[in-house]
Amino acid sequence: MSLPKEKTPEEHLDYLESSNKFFLWWAWKRVKDDPALKLADIIINETDFARRTLNPFSHYDDPDNSVAEARVELLAKIEGIHQDTAGEKTSQAFEENCNELLKPLYRERLERDMQNLTTGDYCKGYQCGNLRHEGKTQSEAPQRMFFHIANVRYPGSLFDNPKDLPENFTRLMDYGEQELKATEICTTTWLNSHPRWLELFPQSWQEHMSKALELGNHLGTWGQFITARQTFNHKLAAKMRETGELPFDMKSSWCTIEEMRQQLSKNCL
Numbered sequence: 001m002s003l004p005k006e007k008t009p010e011e012h013l014d015y016l017e018s019s020n021k022f023f024l025w026w027a028w029k030r031v032k033d034d035p036a037l038k039l040a041d042i043i044i045n046e047t048d049f050a051r052r053t054l055n056p057f058s059h060y061d062d063p064d065n066s067v068a069e070a071r072v073e074l075l076a077k078i079e080g081i082h083q084d085t086a087g088e089k090t091s092q093a094f095e096e097n098c099n100e101l102l103k104p105l106y107r108e109r110l111e112r113d114m115q116n117l118t119t120g121d122y123c124k125g126y127q128c129g130n131l132r133h134e135g136k137t138q139s140e141a142p143q144r145m146f147f148h149i150a151n152v153r154y155p156g157s158l159f160d161n162p163k164d165l166p167e168n169f170t171r172l173m174d175y176g177e178q179e180l181k182a183t184e185i186c187t188t189t190w191l192n193s194h195p196r197w198l199e200l201f202p203q204s205w206q207e208h209m210s211k212a213l214e215l216g217n218h219l220g221t222w223g224q225f226i227t228a229r230q231t232f233n234h235k236l237a238a239k240m241r242e243t244g245e246l247p248f249d250m251k252s253s254w255c256t257i258e259e260m261r262q263q264l265s266k267n268c269l
Helices: 009-033 039-046 066-084 092-119 164-180 203-207 219-225 234-243 257-267
Strands: 131-133 144-149 184-189 251-256
Touching: 009 039, 009 066, 009 092, 009 219, 009 234, 039 066, 066 092, 131 164, 144 164, 164 184, 164 257, 184 219, 184 257, 203 251, 219 234, 251 257
Parallel strands: 144 184
Antiparallel strands: 131 144, 184 251
């Protein structure tokens, strides 16, 4: 079976525009529901806006503080547009006017973003295929190793090859046991609400599952709106605009490495 086609520059522009209009809608809605909230705070703390405007990968790639300064100016302009459209009953004018403001940023980053996809730099640092550890255990739980998740199979899905994730987890756990003396693994992600992801884990993963967590400014919350081809998931976004609720809640969980090895041995390897 042939792989899906890599996304086009036009699709990437749609990804940037649609993502940020979606984030701006969410901030607009939050402030509309609670006028005591500050729009800029919602944009930065509850959406992945920063990663899809000025920052290439995260909120923290800013050694000389220039991105932070530019972001303050950008958010001030967005606040101004919000005030200018305050009389509107919907967020449409706010979203469209902000989109015109942001279009030059999209053109500036287009070539770089497409190159990052081609080279795989978008998931640079993932030591175990689709999984990444932090090289340390958690300070509040020294026996527990946190892991992050990416899709290194672009333009395919991390679920396409059923052997991938079991092999990735084996490598992750080998490192944790041998180098960190870890006995447990954990993560926080929207995937913890996704049935296909949960099939990988032992029953204890479900038993230790947290309640739905507050929205974050990272892919642990917003990764569900990115398709395997790294395009914007319009279907899920439309669902959230209709309901006001995330399709997949972000949750935390953990299990022992021994339990995870037994589960993978039984069902996956």
